[in-house]
Amino acid sequence: MHVVIMGCGRVGAALAQTLEQQGHTVAVIDQDPTAFRRLGSGFGGRRVTGVGFDQDTLREAGIEDAGAFAAVSSGDNSNIIAARVAREMFGIEHVAARIYDPRRAEVYQRLGIPTVATVRWTADQMLRRLLPSGAEPLWRDPSGGVQLAEVHIAPSWIGHKISKLQEETGVRVAFLTRLGEAILPTSQTVLQEGDLVHVMMRTDEIVKVEAACSLGPEEGH
Numbered sequence: 001m002h003v004v005i006m007g008c009g010r011v012g013a014a015l016a017q018t019l020e021q022q023g024h025t026v027a028v029i030d031q032d033p034t035a036f037r038r039l040g041s042g043f044g045g046r047r048v049t050g051v052g053f054d055q056d057t058l059r060e061a062g063i064e065d066a067g068a069f070a071a072v073s074s075g076d077n078s079n080i081i082a083a084r085v086a087r088e089m090f091g092i093e094h095v096a097a098r099i100y101d102p103r104r105a106e107v108y109q110r111l112g113i114p115t116v117a118t119v120r121w122t123a124d125q126m127l128r129r130l131l132p133s134g135a136e137p138l139w140r141d142p143s144g145g146v147q148l149a150e151v152h153i154a155p156s157w158i159g160h161k162i163s164k165l166q167e168e169t170g171v172r173v174a175f176l177t178r179l180g181e182a183i184l185p186t187s188q189t190v191l192q193e194g195d196l197v198h199v200m201m202r203t204d205e206i207v208k209v210e211a212a213c214s215l216g217p218e219e220g221h
Helices: 010-021 033-039 055-060 076-089 102-110 123-130 162-169 203-215
Strands: 002-006 025-030 046-049 068-071 094-099 115-117 146-151 172-178 181-183 196-202
Touching (some): 010 033, 046 055, 068 076, 146 203, 162 172, 162 203, 196 203
Parallel strands (some): 002 025, 002 068, 025 046, 094 115
Antiparallel strands (some): 172 181, 172 196
């Protein structure tokens, strides 16, 4: 998959290097050409100098062929604008924005853009939002038979109860991240747009669970 990253600071550079090591193609955008030094001489992706929410700059970075976009520059406004352009203008499904002011996170989350405040930010959290099915588990029991992981659910699950998701996929929902806050759901909790779903499941059923979550309830029956 091709991934476009706006911002070549510490997090952006680490994210780019990790994604490339996982076999993805990567393009990094930054207004300061000297910032690309953080990528190191071994980085094989594109380095694009420009403004990350400019459509021509995004096209130069390969946004039209991208499967994910990460906005991790030093400016909240720039990050959210770029994230919205990537999603609304280019139809990128997996988009995430870095937010310095946690008070703004709820507003941006309502726009359908997953956000993470800087105080909780890690490159791993970004990977979980860009590559939900490919992220490492959050926790695994000593035997390796059961794990906690974030799963990507199809939009058609929105409006359905947690109990329906659990019944049709065979998972147990451990918690949700909603508007930047973790909540412990009940079986009657209804899934909302923007929810990040964290589930407990058998390790040998990962492929089955991911397929059921991405299929949606209507298609599953």
